[in-house]
Amino acid sequence: MNGIRFDHVWKLFEGNVVVSDLTLDIREGEFLVLVGPSGCGKTTSLRMLAGLERPSHGRIWMGNKDVTDLEVGERDISMVFQSYALYPNMTVKKNLAFGPKVRKEPRQNLDKRINDVADLLGIRHLLDRAPSALSGGQRQRVALGRALIREPQLFLMDEPLSNLDAALRVQMRAELIRLHNRLESTTTVYVTHDQVEALTMGDRVAVLKDGLLLQVDTANDLYEYPETVFVGEFIGSPKMNVVPGTLDVTGGVASVTCLGVTTTLSAQLAGRLEGAAVNGPVLVGVRAHDLHLAKGRPDESGAVTGLVDITEHTGTEVFATIDVADLKVIARLPRTPLPQHGQAVQLAFNPERVLLFDPESKKSLLGRNSSRERISAR
Ligand SMILES: Nc1ncnc2c1ncn2[C@@H]1O[C@H](COP(=O)(O)OP(=O)(O)O)[C@@H](O)[C@H]1O
Numbered sequence: 001m002n003g004i005r006f007d008h009v010w011k012l013f014e015g016n017v018v019v020s021d022l023t024l025d026i027r028e029g030e031f032l033v034l035v036g037p038s039g040c041g042k043t044t045s046l047r048m049l050a051g052l053e054r055p056s057h058g059r060i061w062m063g064n065k066d067v068t069d070l071e072v073g074e075r076d077i078s079m080v081f082q083s084y085a086l087y088p089n090m091t092v093k094k095n096l097a098f099g100p101k102v103r104k105e106p107r108q109n110l111d112k113r114i115n116d117v118a119d120l121l122g123i124r125h126l127l128d129r130a131p132s133a134l135s136g137g138q139r140q141r142v143a144l145g146r147a148l149i150r151e152p153q154l155f156l157m158d159e160p161l162s163n164l165d166a167a168l169r170v171q172m173r174a175e176l177i178r179l180h181n182r183l184e185s186t187t188t189v190y191v192t193h194d195q196v197e198a199l200t201m202g203d204r205v206a207v208l209k210d211g212l213l214l215q216v217d218t219a220n221d222l223y224e225y226p227e228t229v230f231v232g233e234f235i236g237s238p239k240m241n242v243v244p245g246t247l248d249v250t251g252g253v254a255s256v257t258c259l260g261v262t263t264t265l266s267a268q269l270a271g272r273l274e275g276a277a278v279n280g281p282v283l284v285g286v287r288a289h290d291l292h293l294a295k296g297r298p299d300e301s302g303a304v305t306g307l308v309d310i311t312e313h314t315g316t317e318v319f320a321t322i323d324v325a326d327l328k329v330i331a332r333l334p335r336t337p338l339p340q341h342g343q344a345v346q347l348a349f350n351p352e353r354v355l356l357f358d359p360e361s362k363k364s365l366l367g368r369n370s371s372r373e374r375i376s377a378r
């Protein structure tokens, strides 16, 4: 197959643009996740790839074959969709065996394949049951099983774990990744609205918003180098703080003033400022993990005073919502002593890990690579 290409693909429903000029290359063997808020066009994009929906404009390629006009059955794909239907009058086992029989695949080994898939999904004990005697989560696993019993070139999955409880979802996440890794040349396109699922599963993650592809990157690069405020806020938990500030670059030294304090950026970070970055208003993105209690260390440029509103214990970490001036920010705080509601705290930014965005375009002002040349050129 050799990869998939969405080439300037548009989809309109009754004149409304649902997918807007989507150009995306998916590599052969890759696990690519499409993520974004509900209604952003994920399912529609996947359905176009499956052949269930025709693009309004643009082409879809699988390797060097234009598949835009091919029917579902003419594409070597296996799908699991959010809304799935099992054959109600067939047992789980017959549901699993149905696809291979229709495709007239050799019978030998079929029992073993069914058992292997059933073991993988933890439904071996349910093989003789009718779908009506299964819970929602169990039905979803049978639906997954029907897709997994094939070893297609392309797996398409649309929120296949959404009906599972939290523990099973985490377990299935790992199983699907293992499975993908085992089927070396199989490409998987996986849709979810859950950024945690996207980050944990995807070789690369494509972030969509309102039908627009905003960024495609590895989980790490999305987190480190969000190209827009939206991606910065969407990726990572707790949500990134975004506060108005002012950038000042003088003699190669960059500092940012926000929340009433001025922080001198590390030379490395300053070196990533794009040529277009000018002194003036910016949006400052700071993740909770990069906003911490000031310790009065000499390398700390300044500290912000705030009042603790609420604290949230996640088990390993404590995040506090803190009132600073008229804003609320979230910071990671030490677990002991646990800060109390109403307590005044001094916060400092990590000067190496501030994100800067243009307040108008909401685009990042930082490039990915620091270059000494850039600093000395100033
Ligand atoms: N068959 C359809 N007819 C009209 N509008 C549709 C149809 N399918 C999807 N839409 C609309 O397209 C938008 C994107 O839908 P969808 O691709 O399902 O989003 P997602 O999967 O990201 O939640 C939504 O506004 C949805 O209401």
Ligand SMILES: [Mg+2]
Pocket: 042, 043, 044, 082, 158
């Ligand atoms: Mg959807």
